[in-house]
Amino acid sequence: MAERRRGAARSETARLAILRATAHQFAERGYDHLTMEGIAAEAGVGKQTIYRWWPAKGALVAECLLEGLLLPDRFLPPDTGDLRADLTAWLADVLAFIDDSRNEALLRSLLAAATENAEVGRRLDESVFAGSALMTRLEAAVEASDLRPGAPIAEIIEALVGALVFRVLTRTPTSPGLAERLVDAVVGPSAQAPREGGPSAPR
Amino acid sequence: MAERRRGAARSETARLAILRATAHQFAERGYDHLTMEGIAAEAGVGKQTIYRWWPAKGALVAECLLEGLLLPDRFLPPDTGDLRADLTAWLADVLAFIDDSRNEALLRSLLAAATENAEVGRRLDESVFAGSALMTRLEAAVEASDLRPGAPIAEIIEALVGALVFRVLTRTPTSPGLAERLVDAVVGPSAQAPREGGPSAPR
Amino acid sequence: MAERRRGAARSETARLAILRATAHQFAERGYDHLTMEGIAAEAGVGKQTIYRWWPAKGALVAECLLEGLLLPDRFLPPDTGDLRADLTAWLADVLAFIDDSRNEALLRSLLAAATENAEVGRRLDESVFAGSALMTRLEAAVEASDLRPGAPIAEIIEALVGALVFRVLTRTPTSPGLAERLVDAVVGPSAQAPREGGPSAPR
Amino acid sequence: MAERRRGAARSETARLAILRATAHQFAERGYDHLTMEGIAAEAGVGKQTIYRWWPAKGALVAECLLEGLLLPDRFLPPDTGDLRADLTAWLADVLAFIDDSRNEALLRSLLAAATENAEVGRRLDESVFAGSALMTRLEAAVEASDLRPGAPIAEIIEALVGALVFRVLTRTPTSPGLAERLVDAVVGPSAQAPREGGPSAPR
DNA sequence: TTTTAACCGAGACGGTACGTCTTGTCTTATA
DNA sequence: TATAAGACAAGACGTACCGTCTCGGTTAAAA
Numbered sequence: 001m002a003e004r005r006r007g008a009a010r011s012e013t014a015r016l017a018i019l020r021a022t023a024h025q026f027a028e029r030g031y032d033h034l035t036m037e038g039i040a041a042e043a044g045v046g047k048q049t050i051y052r053w054w055p056a057k058g059a060l061v062a063e064c065l066l067e068g069l070l071l072p073d074r075f076l077p078p079d080t081g082d083l084r085a086d087l088t089a090w091l092a093d094v095l096a097f098i099d100d101s102r103n104e105a106l107l108r109s110l111l112a113a114a115t116e117n118a119e120v121g122r123r124l125d126e127s128v129f130a131g132s133a134l135m136t137r138l139e140a141a142v143e144a145s146d147l148r149p150g151a152p153i154a155e156i157i158e159a160l161v162g163a164l165v166f167r168v169l170t171r172t173p174t175s176p177g178l179a180e181r182l183v184d185a186v187v188g189p190s191a192q193a194p195r196e197g198g199p200s201a202p203r
Numbered sequence: 204m205a206e207r208r209r210g211a212a213r214s215e216t217a218r219l220a221i222l223r224a225t226a227h228q229f230a231e232r233g234y235d236h237l238t239m240e241g242i243a244a245e246a247g248v249g250k251q252t253i254y255r256w257w258p259a260k261g262a263l264v265a266e267c268l269l270e271g272l273l274l275p276d277r278f279l280p281p282d283t284g285d286l287r288a289d290l291t292a293w294l295a296d297v298l299a300f301i302d303d304s305r306n307e308a309l310l311r312s313l314l315a316a317a318t319e320n321a322e323v324g325r326r327l328d329e330s331v332f333a334g335s336a337l338m339t340r341l342e343a344a345v346e347a348s349d350l351r352p353g354a355p356i357a358e359i360i361e362a363l364v365g366a367l368v369f370r371v372l373t374r375t376p377t378s379p380g381l382a383e384r385l386v387d388a389v390v391g392p393s394a395q396a397p398r399e400g401g402p403s404a405p406r
Numbered sequence: 407m408a409e410r411r412r413g414a415a416r417s418e419t420a421r422l423a424i425l426r427a428t429a430h431q432f433a434e435r436g437y438d439h440l441t442m443e444g445i446a447a448e449a450g451v452g453k454q455t456i457y458r459w460w461p462a463k464g465a466l467v468a469e470c471l472l473e474g475l476l477l478p479d480r481f482l483p484p485d486t487g488d489l490r491a492d493l494t495a496w497l498a499d500v501l502a503f504i505d506d507s508r509n510e511a512l513l514r515s516l517l518a519a520a521t522e523n524a525e526v527g528r529r530l531d532e533s534v535f536a537g538s539a540l541m542t543r544l545e546a547a548v549e550a551s552d553l554r555p556g557a558p559i560a561e562i563i564e565a566l567v568g569a570l571v572f573r574v575l576t577r578t579p580t581s582p583g584l585a586e587r588l589v590d591a592v593v594g595p596s597a598q599a600p601r602e603g604g605p606s607a608p609r
Numbered sequence: 610m611a612e613r614r615r616g617a618a619r620s621e622t623a624r625l626a627i628l629r630a631t632a633h634q635f636a637e638r639g640y641d642h643l644t645m646e647g648i649a650a651e652a653g654v655g656k657q658t659i660y661r662w663w664p665a666k667g668a669l670v671a672e673c674l675l676e677g678l679l680l681p682d683r684f685l686p687p688d689t690g691d692l693r694a695d696l697t698a699w700l701a702d703v704l705a706f707i708d709d710s711r712n713e714a715l716l717r718s719l720l721a722a723a724t725e726n727a728e729v730g731r732r733l734d735e736s737v738f739a740g741s742a743l744m745t746r747l748e749a750a751v752e753a754s755d756l757r758p759g760a761p762i763a764e765i766i767e768a769l770v771g772a773l774v775f776r777v778l779t780r781t782p783t784s785p786g787l788a789e790r791l792v793d794a795v796v797g798p799s800a801q802a803p804r805e806g807g808p809s810a811p812r
Numbered sequence: 813t814t815t816t817a818a819c820c821g822a823g824a825c826g827g828t829a830c831g832t833c834t835t836g837t838c839t840t841a842t843a
Numbered sequence: 844t845a846t847a848a849g850a851c852a853a854g855a856c857g858t859a860c861c862g863t864c865t866c867g868g869t870t871a872a873a874a
Contacts, residue, residue, distance in 0.1 A: 006821065007867090008822085008865040009823095009866070036857080037855060046827055047826095048857095052825095111372065154384075158369055158388075160362065162364070162367070163365035165369050169314065181357075185361075214846075240835085248846085250837095251846080251848095411872080412816065412818065412871070413817040414819040414871065415819075443859085446821095454862095455821080458819085518721055524780050527778050531775075557793070558793045564775055564794075565768035567775055568773070569768045571778065572767055572770055572771035573767065575723045575733070576723070576733065576734045577727050577731075584764070591760075591765045614840095615846095615849075616839075616849030618839080618850080619850070645830075656832090656853090657831095657852085
């Protein structure tokens, strides 16, 4: 039987108002410049109500992330059977998102949040940059012999996502053909520029 | 004919004291928690003297980076003729540095600085993660046919460095064999031990 | 016939616990720094239970006063037939009480309570500083012709008690012979030692 | 030669704005309900500027008192040669002031301030309730033999002022003839109701 | 016996104010 | 005129209490 402690229960209304206010202020003004007072004011909530449930603004952002209030639905790689094409499509999708400077700023803010809050880092990994969906696609590729058995799938994903993160951090603008080149970098060149017989190790 | 404006010249002593204080406080307390007042106090300098020459703390950090006050001499990839071995050695070197949690925190702080200051981002790219040295090694590899002509060298570097950045952000601990697997991911497996690296470590 | 409304009756246990906690906290930390939350916590009582029965902390203190939880039994003037001796003895008694700095602080706290709560002021008059007992003694003095008929008895008491209150407020330390000099001031010098008391102590 | 330390000097403008705001808020809302934030806001000043120079609101009020921003010029007793008449006139003056309930509340607030700040208590003694002027008048009375030599002057003043303080604390309304009765209580009856031969000690 | 009003403890809530910290600008005296 | 010192207005920080409301549970008169 459910053991319920005494006293009024936590207000879901307040919780949601706080998260929504956080997401709004985050998008509006970035992670720095995000203030507890501003959130409390926008949410119509006492500051104590925030501090009662979250230890710091990083935790607020992490929970927003978890609730999908900060980023659109995760980008999903298609599965057409052509690994390189699928990865390229996924990358192009993400790059298009980043190309909007508003989104780029938001992502950078998210990286800032991750630098000072481990939970945000974890959530970023999990829920933002594809995690399992990408992983599944690559596993399927091994199955289909598009990747050799034993290929370092996790590291391929890290390299791919990391390259994107690095570009956001350094504000490097997207250049044409970037998606293809990145895919080339991590899973080798596409079929129409195939086998050059050279000593380059087969992947 | 040196046109010298009147009045006291900029004090090099003050400049250095400020940069050293910045570097010290940065290492001590991280990018957040870095305060202008703290720097001024430690440097024995008026706050105005800082604001006169730097617009914000991001710029201070960027200049520290440029002066090599924040990070050790850049990591240089060896050139033994064996591309994979060289890259692996370089990676292992960097990973060993990151494995010291003090260094990891420092790097994360640097990423935080990069999120809010474009100059820091640029400098980080250039001076921290090797940039040209790595690039040179890869160009040599193309020359030596260890990489096929037209290989996306820049993207390979981005992927490699990005993976490191991503791991620092998400606080993923280094696992054994990581350097090999990452090299495998971006330039393919080592020829003499094709199965090496094995399956990726679970994350 | 006892008209009783429905529901549980007021808990005497809770009432006493609250008053005792109030008295304890009052003595411990003074009237300011007295908090409803602190009282509730010490009494093991919900805050609402306090607010249900008392409108404010002033009322709590007033009731403590009424119940004799804050001050020792009222100081009673003796009646030896010698008015001046009796008043001096009473005053010396009260002054000795005040001389303990803990008691002085407690009285000052009580004055603080009186400034913001009229009821406390009234109770202070009545139950603390003797009120009727002193009055009775002075009326007896008129009867015995130790005071002339028509002497302003109430004002004499006010002057006496007021002097004490004023000294507590201004933290003036008791000086030797003070009791005698005060009695001298309000009912004239003692006959058998007309010069007694000497000049006032410098302030 | 004046040894001046470096840095900007204390702003007299800010100091005055703060004291004026304090006096205004004090009169408006009383000692409790006086807030540092309210003062800072009304004075157009940062809170730190207040805390830099005053440790607490009690000190602010004490300084206002010293600057004469809270109470009118001290009440001065006349000197017509008739001690009782002069004291009665002074008392009537003060009682008339107290009779305005706004002034009464202000005085009560001042007493509240005195309970928690020793400096206020001291200033109250000195500058509010006549201090030296009353003292001087009584010393002249001894000189003129209106009071016997050795009369406890300081205690007479304490009794007189104390009675007023006590009445303010207990909110006892002024009754007709009060001034005369109080004077009677501390320096004996006036001449037109003289010597009754009784055993009441001569003063 | 059931209902129901009032009590109780606990504790969440929207607020206000606290005293501290930091920011970026301004002022003063010195070098 | 640049500097070290430091005062200033502004405003966010995280904490402490305020007085109200909401929970789940208990008590006892009324229905």
